[in-house]
Amino acid sequence: MKACCEESQALRGDYALTIAIAGNPNCGKSALFNAFTGIRQRTGNWPGVTVDRKEGQFELEQYKVRLIDLPGIYSLDASSMDEEITRDYLLSREADLIINVVDAANLERNLYFV
Incomplete structure (x- = not known):
């Protein structure tokens, strides 16, 4: 079991934890990413602003955390690139933790993805 854990740590590099931010388009995922990483990822009040996976990092106490900002998605039945x-990133299980950001003003639609 120890060898398994050591191998897993080696695959992560210097990061203690990888967190993915997912959710519907235009619900605040990139704003959350910017707040944690200090990176000024472009944000906008319309869907489709983030069309690629973005990576950043921040420190939590003495640990380095890798943060992944994913494009918006309504369901795992992908209809666009x-x-x-x-979808592919979430199904790969690369992330240790997935934060699903929801827009409280459109809660019913946002919870469909949950």
Whole structure:
């Protein structure tokens, strides 16, 4: 079991944790990413602003955390290239934790993805 854990740590590089940010388009995923990483990822009040996977990092106490900002997606039935990027990443299980950001003003639609 110890060898398994050591191999897993080696695959991560210097990061203690990888967190993916997922959710519907235009719900605040990139704003959350910017707040944690200090990177000024472009944001906008319309869907489709993030069309590629973006990576950043931040420190939590003494640990380095890798943060992944994924394009918006309504379901795992991808109908566009940016939705495929998100679906494939989520199904790859590369992330240790997935934060599903929802827009409280459109809660019913956002919870469909949950």
